[in-house]
Amino acid sequence: MSNILETKSILDVLRPVQDPELQKSLVELNMIRNINIVDGQVKFTLVLTTPACPLREFIVEDCQKAVKKLPGVKEVIVDVTAETPQQKAIPDRQGIDRVKNIIAISSGKGGVGKSTVAVNVAVALAQMGAKVGLIDADIYGPNDPTMLGLADAQVMVQQGQSGEVLEPAFNHGVKLVSMAFLIDKDQPVIWRGPMLNGIIRQFLYQVEWGELDYLLVDLPPGTGDAQLTLAQAVPMSGVVIVTTPQTVALLDSRKGLKMFQQLGVSVLGIVENMSYFVPPDMPEKKYDIFGSGGGERTAQELEVPLLGGVPLEMPVREGGDSGIPIVVGDPGSVSAQELRAIAQKIAARVSVAALA
Ligand SMILES: Nc1ncnc2c1ncn2[C@@H]1O[C@H](COP(=O)(O)OP(=O)(O)OP(=O)(O)O)[C@@H](O)[C@H]1O
Ligand SMILES: [Mg+2]
The missing domain is CATH 3.40.50.300 (P-loop containing nucleotide triphosphate hydrolases)
Known part of the structure; x- marks a missing residue:
């Protein structure tokens, strides 16, 4: 049993954490990126689906709790950013270039x-x-x-x-x-x-x-x-x-x-x-x-x-x-x-x- 922290183990513990609004795994939604591990300090980017996310603090806290459970983790730093998804295309409707919603x-x-x-x-x-x-x-x-x-x-x-x-x-x-x-x-x-x-x-x-x-x-x-x-x-x-x-x-x-x-x-x-x-x-x-x-x-x-x-x-x-x-x-x-x-x-x- 190795205590070595790696990206995969971080993703594994984060997989059950869900976006409460979307009710899907943060990992499956590709919301966890740029994982960086140095001497027990785990740092990653949480990419929310809107800068106006009402549950930002809760999601960060859930992530921190999950990662801290891993042996060898001393500190968890979450950088929060957002990328608003583009709304779905609809046939016969002309979207506006670079306007997402x-x-x-x-x-x-x-x-x-x-x-x-x-x-x-x-x-x-x-x-x-x-x-x-x-x-x-x-x-x-x-x-x-x-x-x-x-x-x-x-x-x-x-x-x-x-x-x-x-x-x-x-x-x-x-x-x-x-x-x-x-x-x-x-x-x-x-x-x-x-x-x-x-x-x-x-x-x-x-x-x-x-x-x-x-x-x-x-x-x-x-x-x-x-x-x-x-x-x-x-x-x-x-x-x-x-x-x-x-x-x-x-x-x-x-x-x-x-x-x-x-x-x-x-x-x-x-x-x-x-x-x-x-x-x-x-x-x-x-x-x-x-x-x-x-x-x-x-x-x-x-x-x-x-x-x-x-x-x-x-x-x-x-x-x-x-x-x-x-x-x-x-x-x-x-x-x-x-x-x-x-x-x-x-x-x-x-x-x-x-x-x-
Ligand atoms: N919650 C509120 N408290 C106090 N005043 C309000 C409130 N909401 C709207 N008003 C006032 O009521 C008036 C009508 O509001 P507004 O112009 O936003 O309505 P509207 O539905 O856009 O009207 P219209 O149908 O003419 O476009 C405005 O003078 C606005 O400042
Ligand atoms: Mg009006």
Whole structure:
């Protein structure tokens, strides 16, 4: 019986350790790399499937425990990094070069907080180290530039190899394109369906996105042309449905959810926004302004996960208006914590789908 540590024995003890989200062995997922053993010190790289992995610490701890059981091991050093997997190809859908995952944020009803959720989730993912882009697909009422502090941004149009390409604006770690960059702000916009289709395709394919882990698409409300164009053009990792706990909002979300399912787009989960209100001067109180438990019931009924609930808090609205999203402006607030957790769950679900 030899006490000599070798790469194979390290891999053997790590084989039973699973990624809790993917429920597969870290070794089989090729997440353990660059094993280096010097005088009882074992060092390796753990390559997670998203920089926004919610269980990072647990996985590292599981690895350390497993390797420390081997005789002769004095120290275990785990370098953590991430490589987001590319979503699966879908026949007849044209992916975007170097963009790994496209995620839509949708809702049946207007004003429920899609843009707020999209912007904060995008910024949260970027804060965790992901490369993130955001398309403001709300052609009629583009709000994302304001919410991302880019109300006055100018975007450049350049001559690329295959025609004109847009250089996205950039703030809080997120690249953004929006109709607001291309039109006179005070002019009402009147688009016909085919034009809208063209613009969304331009935002997908004629933008200098560079390398992205996640491209989020903030959709206008409803089940209209923008939803259809998106679902029929690109392969999508999935859609996140935003709703309030209110019955009418939920009825509309169900419709939206069914539409995406019919188009073959998987639903990553439901976000319940404006779940409850906490008065700033009475933080011990909690008011269910739009009812309670609706998101949870809908999620159960439609068998999709509830990704989280974001309270109605004044600083969330203020963050949107001032261009400093709550995850930047007040990262310790309940809303910011919830939005970060939602971002992590979305990232985890996307990894599961890509590696399934
Ligand atoms: N959790 C929240 N707490 C406080 N205010 C919020 C919250 N979520 C959204 N808001 C505010 O509610 C308004 C509507 O939100 P938002 O624009 O994100 O909704 P939307 O679904 O994108 O709307 P639309 O359908 O017009 O695109 C905004 O003023 C926003 O700041
Ligand atoms: Mg919006």
